Structure formats: structure tokens, C-alpha cells
Amino acid sequence: MAKKIVVINDWYGEDLKAEMRKAAEKAGFDIAFYETQEEAADAVADAEVIYGFPNRILSGAASLKWLCLPTAGADAFCKEGVLGEDVILTNASGAYGVTLAEFAVMVTLMLLRRQKLYDDTMRERIWHGQVPQRTLCGSRVTLLGAGDIGQCYARRIRPFEPAIITAVNRSGRTDADCFDEVYPQSALKEILPRTDILVMSLPSTPETIRILNKELIDLLPDDAYVVNVGRGTAIDEPALIEALNAGRLAGAALDVMHEEPLPADDPLWEAKNILLTPHIAGNLTTEHTRRVNVAMFLEDLDNYANGRELRYRVNRRLGY
Amino acid sequence: MAKKIVVINDWYGEDLKAEMRKAAEKAGFDIAFYETQEEAADAVADAEVIYGFPNRILSGAASLKWLCLPTAGADAFCKEGVLGEDVILTNASGAYGVTLAEFAVMVTLMLLRRQKLYDDTMRERIWHGQVPQRTLCGSRVTLLGAGDIGQCYARRIRPFEPAIITAVNRSGRTDADCFDEVYPQSALKEILPRTDILVMSLPSTPETIRILNKELIDLLPDDAYVVNVGRGTAIDEPALIEALNAGRLAGAALDVMHEEPLPADDPLWEAKNILLTPHIAGNLTTEHTRRVNVAMFLEDLDNYANGRELRYRVNRRLGY
Numbered sequence: 001m002a003k004k005i006v007v008i009n010d011w012y013g014e015d016l017k018a019e020m021r022k023a024a025e026k027a028g029f030d031i032a033f034y035e036t037q038e039e040a041a042d043a044v045a046d047a048e049v050i051y052g053f054p055n056r057i058l059s060g061a062a063s064l065k066w067l068c069l070p071t072a073g074a075d076a077f078c079k080e081g082v083l084g085e086d087v088i089l090t091n092a093s094g095a096y097g098v099t100l101a102e103f104a105v106m107v108t109l110m111l112l113r114r115q116k117l118y119d120d121t122m123r124e125r126i127w128h129g130q131v132p133q134r135t136l137c138g139s140r141v142t143l144l145g146a147g148d149i150g151q152c153y154a155r156r157i158r159p160f161e162p163a164i165i166t167a168v169n170r171s172g173r174t175d176a177d178c179f180d181e182v183y184p185q186s187a188l189k190e191i192l193p194r195t196d197i198l199v200m201s202l203p204s205t206p207e208t209i210r211i212l213n214k215e216l217i218d219l220l221p222d223d224a225y226v227v228n229v230g231r232g233t234a235i236d237e238p239a240l241i242e243a244l245n246a247g248r249l250a251g252a253a254l255d256v257m258h259e260e261p262l263p264a265d266d267p268l269w270e271a272k273n274i275l276l277t278p279h280i281a282g283n284l285t286t287e288h289t290r291r292v293n294v295a296m297f298l299e300d301l302d303n304y305a306n307g308r309e310l311r312y313r314v315n316r317r318l319g320y
Numbered sequence: 321m322a323k324k325i326v327v328i329n330d331w332y333g334e335d336l337k338a339e340m341r342k343a344a345e346k347a348g349f350d351i352a353f354y355e356t357q358e359e360a361a362d363a364v365a366d367a368e369v370i371y372g373f374p375n376r377i378l379s380g381a382a383s384l385k386w387l388c389l390p391t392a393g394a395d396a397f398c399k400e401g402v403l404g405e406d407v408i409l410t411n412a413s414g415a416y417g418v419t420l421a422e423f424a425v426m427v428t429l430m431l432l433r434r435q436k437l438y439d440d441t442m443r444e445r446i447w448h449g450q451v452p453q454r455t456l457c458g459s460r461v462t463l464l465g466a467g468d469i470g471q472c473y474a475r476r477i478r479p480f481e482p483a484i485i486t487a488v489n490r491s492g493r494t495d496a497d498c499f500d501e502v503y504p505q506s507a508l509k510e511i512l513p514r515t516d517i518l519v520m521s522l523p524s525t526p527e528t529i530r531i532l533n534k535e536l537i538d539l540l541p542d543d544a545y546v547v548n549v550g551r552g553t554a555i556d557e558p559a560l561i562e563a564l565n566a567g568r569l570a571g572a573a574l575d576v577m578h579e580e581p582l583p584a585d586d587p588l589w590e591a592k593n594i595l596l597t598p599h600i601a602g603n604l605t606t607e608h609t610r611r612v613n614v615a616m617f618l619e620d621l622d623n624y625a626n627g628r629e630l631r632y633r634v635n636r637r638l639g640y
Contacts, residue, residue, distance in 0.1 A: 011450075098455060098457050098481075099453070099455055102429055102432075102433070102455055102456055102457070102480065103429070103433060105425070105429065106426060106429035106430060106433060106435065109422055109423075109425065109426035109429075110426060110430075112422075113422070113423060113426060113600075113603075115426065115597075118597050118598065118600060119439060121598075122596050122597065122598065125582075125584050125589060127580070127581030127582065127598045128598055128600075129598075129600075130331075130600055130603055130604065130605050131605065132605045133419070133600070133603045133605050133606050134606060134607070135418060135419055135422055135606045135607070135608050135609075136422055137418050137422070137606075137608045138607060138608055155479045156479045156480055158479065159475045159476045159478065159479065160422065160476055161418075260447070261447030262445075262447065264445050269445060276442050277435075277438050277442065278438065278441075278442065278447045278448050278449070280433075280438065280448075280449075280450055280453075283433075283450055283453045284450065285450050285451065285452045285453050286453050286454060286455045286457075287454070287455070287458060288455050288457050288458055289455075
């Protein structure tokens with residue numbers, strides 16, 4: 001019996017499926033496609049490779065040797081005991097930079113332009129006059145998280161002529177040349193008071209849980225904005241809500257929250273100047289993301305079939 | 321009696337007023353500031369220079385020699401008989417490129433990202449799943465209007481990696497190096513069928529009235545988007561509404577309309593996939609726009625006081 005790959009995803013078109021079939025055959029694998037985890041539940045039993053996000057059916061995947069996530073976030077599979085110790089885990093960090101950065105630029109501008117006010121009033125057919133607005137031009141932008149997303153974002157906002165783009169990551173070092181300066185997280189206390197827009201794109205790891213806590217939120221200027229497209233766990237939400245409602249922050253755009261879907265009675269819904277979206281920034285539906293995603297899987301399938309190291313392997317201890 | 325400048329605007333802060341006072345004194349002028357046209361109505365009677373938008377009080381400005389508009393649009397003062405023949409007209413075209421381009425990038429992304437759907441559903445606290453979205457990355461962008469706004473927009477979207485940026489203007493020529501290609505308006509029939517996003521930033525002149533008519537709208541692909549931050553007169557609105565409602569266009573973002581404020585019963589309000597804002601894209605409230613605007617006025621004040629040609633003079637026949 002041939003070795004088996006199970007693909008779980010409902011966004012790949014026929015062209016990408018054909019490409020995967022061809023590559024699987026070359027690598028000596030059978031490949032089967034399922035749109036949902038439920039449909040794939042039986043098939044994963046003898047799958048050596050899963051390309052998908054099988055969080056609900058993982059216990060049935062007894063033969064699994066390699067799990068390739070189509071997502072950037074890998075935290076759900078890095079928790080102790082979720083995945084067998086010998087299973088290789090890869091992710092698609094790098095496929096989402098473009099879509100996440102486009103989204104993050106959009107919400108940054110929506111905050112600066114008071115788009116929520118205009119949307120509210122236009123819905124009532126009220127022709128609202130000009131209110132004070134701000135520009136990315138001249139703004140001081142701090143990126144908490146300087147990986148693929150932060151780099152894509154920095155490159156895209158550069159011609160908007162921000163006053164400065166500061167990147168903050170674990171090490172305070174990066175090879176990327178798209179930032180004006182890079183600091184380690186320990187420098188946040190110095191950087192946040194001189195930040196107009198804080199853009200967060202951190203993975204969820206023990207180190208990033210509630211990294212933006214009350215103390216750090218209070219260091220941001222009252223007219224600062226916060227954007228989060230990484231993981232909701234990185235923000236102390238009650239502290240953020242309090243700051244927003246008290247006018248100690250100008251606004252926030254969150255695509256990710258502590259609990260998703262956000263419960264109907266969560267106070268985040270009614271926080272002042274908040275812009276919420278249902279975790280759709282890192283969108284697999286965009287043509288670009290789909291193509292890059294599948295290309296990453298096939299690159300590692302070739303590595304896997306030939307006994308080489310996998311390029312997009314997740315460090316399960318670090319969580320990304 | 322010293323010659324007199326009347327400034328009408330409520331967005332200049334004390335620092336910019338001080339700068340203007342100093343320059344006026346150097347040029348041998350008295351200068352007076354008013355927040356509204358009504359407050360300035362008496363004062364304009366003996367004003368040689370007005371820096372403002374005095375559309376309702378112009379008939380009282382009997383001594384006017386130079387009208388400096390803080391706006392880019394000059395069409396209201398280019399109509400036959402509105403302004404005395406010898407009055408010099410200047411505008412602030414060039415001050416708005418940054419704010420208009422930031423706005424136009426925002427709404428472009430909001431259209432591509434289906435932000436209206438997510439805004440609608442999040443208002444109902446519905447956690448909507450992923451719908452097909454698109455990226456600026458790989459999109460074919462056509463700019464109808466290749467002046468300051470079009471150039472600022474092109475430079476800002478370049479790192480998003482659009483497939484191509486095509487500029488269309490009257491002459492088919494430009495010195496700007498930010499476009500991939502430039503065509504005259506007569507080429508629109510060839511260009512629109514290969515356009516994903518059409519961004520319009522035209523002044524209102526006899527030549528641009530309803531330039532985007534039914535015939536041209538029909539040439540756009542069904543999944544194309546239209547953005548207009550120039551003048552509302554440039555679009556045949558009934559034809560646009562029909563195309564949107566019939567699904568022959570994916571969406572449109574209009575900051576300007578034929579009639580402003582838009583009447584409460586106008587069918588534009590209910591057009592499918594439309595994003596309307598109340599003519600706030602070219603925002604004078606942004607720090608950058610204010611500073612550039614005043615700098616342009618003071619540059620020409622120096623020219624005026626020294627009998628030189630004014631740099632930002634409007635060609636009243638062309639209307640911009």
C-alpha cells in the first residue's frame with residue numbers, strides 16, 4: 001500500500017489540487033482531498049502526512065509522521081501532549097505576510113481616518129463634517145513582532161513616509177533592512193511612550209501571553225492606536241478596554257481575541273473606538289496566499305520524500 | 321491704510337497663524353483670521369487677498385485681486401461670471417496628495433477585503449467566516465488622473481506589488497516615474513477591460529463630466545472595483561448604480577458625488593457593495609495637509625508681494 005497524504009481544506013482550486021497530485025505521485029504518495037475535518041476523520045487513520053488543520057480529528061491520526069499546517073499560528077499543536085513526540089510539525093509562516101500586511105495597513109488607516117465615525121454616520125445617512133484626522137505620514141510606528149508580517153507591513157508603509165519604523169522582537173536583532181531600528185522586548189518601556197501606532201504580530205507562546213499588559217498600555221500616549229493581527233493572547237484585554245473607554249488610547253483594531261468567536265456578552269464589543277474583525281486578516285482565500293501556501297507544502301514534500309530537513313519546521317518548544 | 325489679507329478657515333492652529341502674520345507683515349499686508357465665511361462677510365469688502373473658500377460671500381469682495389483657495393478643487397470659482405476677470409486664482413493642488421492617497425489606499429483595501437460585509441456582521445455580533453478576498457498584490461490598477469493624487473497613490477501602492485499600475489491622463493504623457501505606463505484618455509477602451517481597480521482623481525472640468533459613462537463602465541470586468549476621490553461629476557451615477565446592483569461591478573468607494581450632501585432618497589445609498597464617505601478624503605485637518613497648504617500660500621504671497629508670477633495659479637479656462 002502506498003504511503004498516504006490527506007489534505008483538508010476547502011479553498012484550493014482544481015489547478016492547485018492538480019499540482020499537488022503531480023507532486024505526490026512523484027514523491028511516491030497517494031493523496032486525497034477533503035473539505036472538512038469531519039469528512040477526513042476516517043481517512044486520517046492511515047495517513048503518514050496531513051496537510052491541514054486537524055485539531056478535532058488528530059486523535060485518530062495514528063500513523064501520522066508529518067503535520068503540515070496551512071496556517072502560520074502553530075500554538076494549538078505545540079501544547080504538551082497534543083502531537084506525538086516524533087511527529088514533525090511545519091507551518092505556513094511566510095504565506096500570510098502579504099494578506100496580513102494588507103489588512104493591517106487597512107485598519108491602521110481606518111483608525112487614523114476615523115472611519116468608524118464616518119461609517120456610523122453614513123449608515124444613518126448623516127453627512128458628517130470633517131473631524132480631526134491623522135496620517136501615516138509623520139506617524140511613529142512600532143512593530144511588536146518583526147517576522148514576515150512585520151517586515152511585509154514595514155515595506156508597505158515606507159512610502160507613506162512615517163516618521164520612524166521601530167521593530168521590537170525577542171533578540172533585538174534582525175537581518176531585515178526594512179526597519180529604521182530594532183530593539184529587544186526589554187526596551188518596550190522606552191519605545192512605547194514615543195509610539196503613535198503599535199502593530200502587533202506575535203505568535204502565541206508562553207513568552208508573549210499578555211505581553212501588552214496594563215503597565216505597558218499606560219506607557220502609550222493617549223492618542224496612540226493599537227493594531228493586533230497576531231494572537232489575541234498577547235493583549236491583556238480588560239486593561240485595553242479600560243484604557244480605550246477612559247480615553248487613554250485613541251483606538252484599537254483587533255482581528256484576534258482571547259476567545260474566538262468572541263462571546264456575545266464580551267465587553268470588547270462595546271469598547272470605545274474599537275474595530276473588530278473575526279480573525280480574517282490572515283486569509284487563505286486570497287490567490288497569493290493559496291499559491292504560496294501550496295508551494296511551501298510541496299517544497300517540504302520534496303524534502304520529506306528525499307530524507308532532507310524540512311524547511312518550514314516549527315520549533316515546538318518555542319511554539320513557532 | 322495697509323493692504324489687507326483675509327484668512328477664512330477654522331483648522332489652522334496658533335503656530336501656523338503666527339507664521340502667516342509674520343509673512344504678511346514682511347509682505348506689507350495686514351492679516352485677519354476668521355473661522356467662518358459669515359464672520360468674514362464684512363471684512364472681505366476691502367480685502368485685496370482672500371485665503372479661504374468664500375463661495376457664499378464673494379459678491380461682497382469688491383477689492384479682491386487674489387483668491388487663494390485652500391482646496392484642490394477650483395471648479396466652483398472657474399464658472400463664468402463667478403470671479404472678476406482680473407482676479408488671480410490659485411489653489412492648493414499638491415497639498416492633498418498625501419491625505420487623499422492614504423484615504424484611497426484605505427478604501428481600495430476595504431473593497432478588496434470585503435470590509436463592509438465584516439462590518440455589517442460584526443455590528444450584529446455575528447462571527448462571520450472567511451469569504452473570498454483579494455489582494456492589491458497582483459491586481460491591475462488603473463489611475464484615471466495622473467496628477468499629484470495619482471502619483472502619491474501609485475508610490476504608496478508600489479510595495480504592495482500590484483501586477484501593473486497604468487496611468488491615464490489628458491495628454492498620455494507625464495514626467496512622473498511612478499507609473500508602469502501612461503495613456504491618453506482615448507485609450508480607456510483598451511485599458512478598462514484589463515483593470516481590476518480603477519482609481520479616479522480628476523478635477524471637475526467640462527471634459528471630465530461623466531467621463532466614466534455607461535459604455536466605459538460596461539468595459540470593466542465584472543469583478544472590478546471603482547474608487548473616486550476626485551469630483552463626483554466624473555461618474556455617470558445611474559449607470560454605476562445599475563452596474564453595481566446587477567453584479568457587473570464588484571464594488572465602488574465614492575468620497576464625492578454628483579450632489580453633496582447626498583440627498584436622503586438618492587439611490588446611491590442603497591447600491592450594492594458601495595462604500596460612501598462624506599467628501600472627507602482630502603482632509604485639511606491632517607497636520608501634513610495644513611502645513612503644506614499654508615506653505616504654498618506663503619510661497620505665493622512672497623511672489624505676489626514682489627510682483628512675480630504665482631506658482632499655484634489655476635488656469636481658469638481649464639478649471640484646474
